[in-house]
Amino acid sequence: MKLLNFLRGEAFQRGVHPPSHKEATADRSIRRLPFAPQLVVPLSQHIGKSPKPIVRVGQEVVRGQLIAQSDDWLSVPHHAPATGVIEAIELRPSARGPWVESIVIRVQSGSTQEDLWGKPQDLSNATPQELLQAIWDSGMVGLGGAAFPTHAKLTVPKQAHVHTLVVNGCECEPFLTCDHRVMVEEADALMAGIRYGMRATSAVRTIIGVEDNKPDAVKAIQAAIDKIGATDIFVEAVPTKYPQGSEKMLIMALFGVEIPSGGLPVSLGMVVNNVGTLAALGKLLPAGRGLTERVVTVTGPGVARPGDYRVPLGTPLKFVLEYAGAEVNSRQVIMGGPMMGQSAASLDVPITKGVSGVLVLRGEDIAEREQRVVYPCIKCGECVESCPMGLNPSILGMLASRRDYEPMGSHYHLGDCFECGCCTYVCPSNIQLAQQFRIAKQVLRERATA
Amino acid sequence: MSSTIEIRSAPHVKGSRTVEQIMRQVVYSLVPVCAFFVWQYGISALALITVVTGVCIWTERVFTGTGTQSGHIQDYSSVITGLLLALTLPPGFPLWMAAVAAFISIALGKALFGGIGFNVFNPALVGRAFAQAAFPTAIATYTPSFLSGRGSEFIPSSLALPLMQPADTAAWLHGMQIDGWTGATPLAQWKFEQTLVGAGELLTSLGGHLPIGPSPVLIVLCGLYLASRRFMDWRIPMAVFGSAAITAWALFLLDPARFPTPFFTLLSGGLALGAVYMATDMATSPVTPKGMWFYGALIGFLTVIIRNFSGLPEGVMYAILLGNAVTPLIERVTQPTPFGKGASKKARRAASYSLNPSYISRDGDVQERDKS
Ligand code: SF4
Ligand code: SF4
Numbered sequence: 001m002k003l004l005n006f007l008r009g010e011a012f013q014r015g016v017h018p019p020s021h022k023e024a025t026a027d028r029s030i031r032r033l034p035f036a037p038q039l040v041v042p043l044s045q046h047i048g049k050s051p052k053p054i055v056r057v058g059q060e061v062v063r064g065q066l067i068a069q070s071d072d073w074l075s076v077p078h079h080a081p082a083t084g085v086i087e088a089i090e091l092r093p094s095a096r097g098p099w100v101e102s103i104v105i106r107v108q109s110g111s112t113q114e115d116l117w118g119k120p121q122d123l124s125n126a127t128p129q130e131l132l133q134a135i136w137d138s139g140m141v142g143l144g145g146a147a148f149p150t151h152a153k154l155t156v157p158k159q160a161h162v163h164t165l166v167v168n169g170c171e172c173e174p175f176l177t178c179d180h181r182v183m184v185e186e187a188d189a190l191m192a193g194i195r196y197g198m199r200a201t202s203a204v205r206t207i208i209g210v211e212d213n214k215p216d217a218v219k220a221i222q223a224a225i226d227k228i229g230a231t232d233i234f235v236e237a238v239p240t241k242y243p244q245g246s247e248k249m250l251i252m253a254l255f256g257v258e259i260p261s262g263g264l265p266v267s268l269g270m271v272v273n274n275v276g277t278l279a280a281l282g283k284l285l286p287a288g289r290g291l292t293e294r295v296v297t298v299t300g301p302g303v304a305r306p307g308d309y310r311v312p313l314g315t316p317l318k319f320v321l322e323y324a325g326a327e328v329n330s331r332q333v334i335m336g337g338p339m340m341g342q343s344a345a346s347l348d349v350p351i352t353k354g355v356s357g358v359l360v361l362r363g364e365d366i367a368e369r370e371q372r373v374v375y376p377c378i379k380c381g382e383c384v385e386s387c388p389m390g391l392n393p394s395i396l397g398m399l400a401s402r403r404d405y406e407p408m409g410s411h412y413h414l415g416d417c418f419e420c421g422c423c424t425y426v427c428p429s430n431i432q433l434a435q436q437f438r439i440a441k442q443v444l445r446e447r448a449t450a
Numbered sequence: 451m452s453s454t455i456e457i458r459s460a461p462h463v464k465g466s467r468t469v470e471q472i473m474r475q476v477v478y479s480l481v482p483v484c485a486f487f488v489w490q491y492g493i494s495a496l497a498l499i500t501v502v503t504g505v506c507i508w509t510e511r512v513f514t515g516t517g518t519q520s521g522h523i524q525d526y527s528s529v530i531t532g533l534l535l536a537l538t539l540p541p542g543f544p545l546w547m548a549a550v551a552a553f554i555s556i557a558l559g560k561a562l563f564g565g566i567g568f569n570v571f572n573p574a575l576v577g578r579a580f581a582q583a584a585f586p587t588a589i590a591t592y593t594p595s596f597l598s599g600r601g602s603e604f605i606p607s608s609l610a611l612p613l614m615q616p617a618d619t620a621a622w623l624h625g626m627q628i629d630g631w632t633g634a635t636p637l638a639q640w641k642f643e644q645t646l647v648g649a650g651e652l653l654t655s656l657g658g659h660l661p662i663g664p665s666p667v668l669i670v671l672c673g674l675y676l677a678s679r680r681f682m683d684w685r686i687p688m689a690v691f692g693s694a695a696i697t698a699w700a701l702f703l704l705d706p707a708r709f710p711t712p713f714f715t716l717l718s719g720g721l722a723l724g725a726v727y728m729a730t731d732m733a734t735s736p737v738t739p740k741g742m743w744f745y746g747a748l749i750g751f752l753t754v755i756i757r758n759f760s761g762l763p764e765g766v767m768y769a770i771l772l773g774n775a776v777t778p779l780i781e782r783v784t785q786p787t788p789f790g791k792g793a794s795k796k797a798r799r800a801a802s803y804s805l806n807p808s809y810i811s812r813d814g815d816v817q818e819r820d821k822s
Contacts, residue, residue, distance in 0.1 A: 012789075018463055097457075164803075174463065207803060236803075248789060255803050261790035333455050334462050343457040361462065375469045375525070376567035379737045381683060382467070390788045394737045395781070413788045421461030428467045429567070435459035 012252040015241045015388050016422045018174050018339065020213065024306040025177040025299050030185060032310045033323055035082050035107045039314030040092050040350040041067065042102045046147040048074030053103055059086045064117030064289050067103055076139045076149045078103070079290030081312040083111040095335050095352070097345040105314065113312070118289035123196070131200040139290045139353075140281055144168065144179070144245070144274035145336055147354030150281070153273065154200045160266050165203040166254065167194060169210040169217060169275040170238065170245035173337025176357040178295040179275050181308045183210065183217035186279045187224035193278030194233060196285055201271050205232045208275070209250045212237040242339060243420045247272045249388055261416055276356070296320070296351060300360035302327035311351050317358065318347040326360045334359040339421045375429035383423035383433060389416045393423035393433045400436035408437075409444050417441075469566075472732075473526035475681040479672040480533045480727070486664040491541035491593070492600025494608045501545050503532030505552035513561035527566050531555055534574035534727055537663060538720060538767070539581065542593045542605035542619060546612040551581040571774045572731045575767050582767070592635055592661035593619055635661050637719045637763040652717035666722035673726035682730050685739065689746025690725035690753075691716060697754040715754055724766035725749070734774040741777075741784035748780075749773040 044050030051070035055061060061080040069077040084107040091099040123134060136151035156162045167190075171179040183190065194206050210218050221235040238244055238253040248259045251270060259265055265272050280291060292313055299306040304325030311320060317333060334341040335355050351358075383393035391413055399408050408414040414437060423433040488495045510528035535555055539548055555577025563569040581589050593605050607616035636652060652666065676682035698715035715721070729735060729749050736745050749769045756765025 016465070018465070234803075252789075258790045258792060261788060263790070331456055332458060332462070334460075336460075338460075338462040340460050341462065342460065343462070344455065345457060347455065359462070366458075369464050372464075372468065373470075376565070378469055378472075378567045378732050379735070380472065380732045381737045381739070381742075384737055384739065384786060388789065390786045390791075392738060392785055395785075412785070413791070416788045416790070419460075425461050425463065426465045426467065428465075428469045428472055430464070430468070432459060434461065438459070 012241075012244070012249040012388055013390070014386050014422070015243060015249070016386050016425050017240075018242055018425060020240075021175045021299075022177050022180070022213075024303075025175075025297055025308055026180055026214075028181075028307045030178075030181050030295055030308045030310055032113060033312065033315065033320065035111065035113070035312055036315045036319035037107055038087065038316070039081050039084075039105045039107060039312060040102045040316060040348075041078050041081065041105070041314040042092065042094055042100045042350065042352060043068055043078070044100055045078075045352045045354065046074075046076070046141050046149060048072050048076075048149065050101065051075050051077055053089050055086050055089075055103065057086050057088055060084070061086060061105065062117050063111065063113070064115045064292055066290065074149055074152055076136065076141055076151075077290065079117070079139055079292050080105060081292045081314045082107040082113075084108045092350075093346045093348050095342055095344055095349045095355075102350075113293075115287070115289050115292065118287050120286060121288045123285060126199075128200050128202065131196060134285055134288075135196070135200065135281060137290070138281070138284045140277060140284070141291075141353045142274055143276035143280060143294055143353065143356065145340070145354055145356050147352070150273070150277055154197060154271060156201050156271070157266060161269055162201045162203050162266060162271050163205065163269040164271075165194065165197050165201060165206040166247075166251065166265070166270050166272045167197075167206060167208040167275055167278060168245055168247070168250055168272055169208055169214075169221075170250060171214070172211060172240070172242045172245035173339050173341070173357070174242075175299050175359050176297045176337045177299075178297045178308050178356055180214050180217055182276050182279050182295055183214070184220045186283075187220045188227070189282035190221065190275055190279040191224050191228055191230070191233070192282030192286070193280070194282075196281055197271070197273055197278055198232075203271065206234070207254055208233070208235040209238045209244075209254055210235060211240040211244055213240040242422065243388055246388070246418065246420065261413075291353060294351070294353060294355075296355060297357040298324040298360075299357065300326070300330075300362075301365050302330050302360045302362040313353060314350045316348055316350050317344055320351060320358055321347065321360065324358075327362055329363055330360045331363045331366055332361040334361070339425070340419065372430045374431060377427075377429055377431060380428055382426040382428060386422040386426045387417075388420060388422060389413075389418065391417055393417075393427075393437075396440075397423075397431050397433045397436055400433075400440050401431075405440045405443050405447075408440050414440060414444070469527075470525050472681050473530060475676060475679065476727075477526055477529050477533065479676045479681075480530070480537075482672055483537065483664045483669055483723075484533060486668055487537060487541070490595040490600075490664065491605070492597070493602065494600070494605040495536075495541045497545060497604070497608060498539060498541060498543060498548055499533065499536040502536040502539070502548050502552040503529055505549045506532035506535070506556050509553050509556035509561070513556070514565065525566060528556060528560075531560070531573045531577075534723075535577045537723060538574065538578045540589060540592045540661075541595075542591060542607040542616075543581075543588055544585075544610035544616045545608055546610065547581065547585050547588055550584075551577040554580045567733050569733055570777075571771055572728050572734050575728060575771055575774075578767055579771065588616055590638075591616075591619060594661055635719070635763065636714075637757065652714070662718075663720065663723065666717050669722040669726050682726075683735075683742055685742040686730045686735060686746040687725040689743045690721075690729055690750040693747035693750030694721060694725075694754050695750075697751050701754065701758060709758060715757070719757075719764045720766045721753060724753070724770055728766075729770050729773065734777060736777050736781045736784065738781055738784045738786055740786070741780045744780050744784060745773050745777060748776070 049072040051068040053068045055067045063083045065080045067080045084105045087106040088104040092102040094100045132151045140150040141147040225233050296311045297308050333344040417437050421434045506528045555573045559573030559576030560569045607619050610616035677684040695712045698712040701709040752769035753765045
């Protein structure tokens with residue numbers, strides 16, 4: 001199979017095959033998480049200026065009601081995830097650590113998760129402009145993890161011409177299955193979302209890339225395509241390999257082209273969106289609603305009831321973990337997947353629009369890693385053979401350990417590193433390469449602006 | 451849920467490969483080679499391997515213990531150095547000299563540079579080069595393999611007292627009455643006497659009482675095991691063998707009377723051991739895939755040149771040390787091309803979807819888009 005893909009020139013080069021660990025959640029349907037007593041909506045959840053709250057403390061809000069908005073193009077509005085009372089607008093801990101301005105809602109007991117707000121709209125004759133506005137109003141961001149505002153992503157720059165909408169259903173991160181379940185259960189909504197996406201970008205075809213370890217998702221999507229009789233939407237199984245879900249790698253797998261370094265897919269006439277995002281759009285747009293919940297994979301060796309949960313945005317991690325039955329001795333909680341996700345700084349942080357998974361590790365799961373000795377680089381070359389961007393993490397790591405950051409950027413293409421973590425994953429010397437690169441990039445950025 | 455959770459940086463999962471594991475696998479793969487060596491030369495070879503490896507481990511321990519070098523004694527890398535050094539010495543090499551060479555290999559070859567990963571030259575070869583310079587007679591004195599009493603009787607030179615010249619093995623061997631014994635290795639025989647040992651005997655190391663090391667076939671097999679499990683990079687030995695074969699073949703075509711056949715070149719001396727186990731030493735070989743080809747090719751080429759055009763019968767050691775020395779340079783000019791920076795922006799031929807915007811196509815099946 002691998003050889004075949006190689007001969008067909010389909011897979012991107014290098015990459016790694018971490019154990020997938022998806023069995024625990026891949027076959028369970030998505031379940032709803034009840035409301036926590038209190039929900040916390042951080043105002044700034046993505047790049048761009050943070051939106052301004054338009055509610056005041058003490059005000060009653062209805063689920064789906066607009067609570068914060070912004071006119072900055074790279075920022076999106078927020079909607080109330082639950083019916084209740086605005087308890088406070090204050091600083092709350094965020095996943096990254098610093099406290100950020102957040103809207104705190106006390107949930108009215110017994111309130112329904114049915115979306116009550118929203119004005120159904122007929123978008124069948126909408127222009128791309130109107131569609132983009134409707135997407136912007138829905139507060140949608142990329143649900144794959146990057147949380148980049150969807151309306152901005154679907155906007156085609158003036159001179160560019162887009163012919164293909166690429167839909168990313170790879171979900172190459174181990175443990176995560178939320179996109180997988182969405183593809184299986186909400187393929188029809190996905191089709192609706194794809195139609196909106198195609199019209200907003202004027203694309204003439206759509207290709208959905210799904211890693212070949214999810215045959216049921218491919219089948220479900222094919223069935224949905226057949227159901228609407230679409231001849232311009234294709235689903236394609238791509239080789240399972242991390243980081244297949246990165247835009248550049250997916251485009252390589254589908255079209256056999258490399259996006260030029262520093263360029264965007266749009267330079268080749270493509271726009272890439274995540275399956276979860278489009279499926280959510282397919283449901284929200286016709287109803288004229290905003291994004292108030294998302295599917296989150298809650299899993300890990302210490303979780304008693306792992307699964308994909310439909311979680312109201314703003315639900316504190318602690319509540320999610322208690323509901324899923326996480327073990328008491330959990331030592332590390334990761335928001336996102338294990339390769340690129342972030343360690344949560346506290347259990348009080350809320351689920352935000354960009355959180356695709358919550359992974360809980362116990363003491364014994366990390367013990368082995370912790371005991372490992374860190375050696376100097378033995379130049380085994382494993383990292384060079386695994387870096388999907390074709391960099392040389394070995395020399396980058398040696399420069400970083402000497403704090404010699406300038407040549408990393410000027411000679412060894414540090415700017416092309418997207419922190420996928422493949423190099424750290426394979427390094428037998430246990431060097432935290434990706435982390436060193438994050439720091440180096442930060443230092444170089446600061447030097448550039450200073 | 452405990453209220454204290456810890457913060458770590460991504461990625462949060464890690465592959466299972468460790469430095470210890472790699473080094474251990476290399477040691478395991480060397481076990482058959484060492485066993486063969488002991489079978490060939492008996493108790494002397496066993497003592498040689500034990501002493502050299504022991505001294506290497508001890509030296510490593512002293513230097514890691516005092517904090518002079520990085521690494522840990524458990525990492526097995528000093529064991530590899532010891533085994534390889536022992537395999538490059540003649541079986542009857544005086545043990546005290548071997549111990550000195552072993553100490554030098556770790557102290558000068560490794561600790562001086564800062565320990566594992568920092569060394570510029572292959573430590574085993576540093577020790578071997580030292581022995582060559584300090585004990586030129588002893589290192590050129592070979593004894594025949596498969597002597598009848600080898601399981602119980604030491605080669606007399608092995609047990610020379612420290613700082614003493616070893617006993618002369620010639621008289622001892624004379625008593626054994628081996629036909630045609632000259633004491634020269636096949637390479638030296640070719641160089642100085644123009645006699646060629648048969649390929650079959652070289653291949654297996656089993657014929658008669660040849661003064662040669664373990665069979666190249668066995669070494670290559672052990673190397674194949676390592677390469678198949680990706681504990682060793684296959685490119686370097688391939689490049690060494692390939693370029694040695696091509697160079698030797700070209701010379702052979704030029705003057706078949708003066709130069710040996712390529713087969714002889716590939717199978718004789720330490721080429722197999724050097725190509726499979728010493729040139730591939732990770733720390734001292736390039737990390738870039740293209741660089742590995744260059745480096746291997748350079749070593750193969752230099753080996754043949756040194757063997758044929760210098761006063762020395764054997765050239766692998768110097769070829770590899772030279773290769774080690776130019777490794778940083780090779781790396782600098784063979785950095786990989788990052789994704790998206792390659793010259794060709796063209797689509798690979800066999801991709802599933804065409805890039806042509808005017809078609810909705812799949813698998814090259816051209817289906818004109820409805821233009822209305
Ligand atoms: S983290 Fe950067 S350097 Fe490491 S493998 Fe990924 S892209 Fe390459
Ligand atoms: S994987 Fe680690 S030890 Fe190996 S070359 Fe890369 S940085 Fe060095």
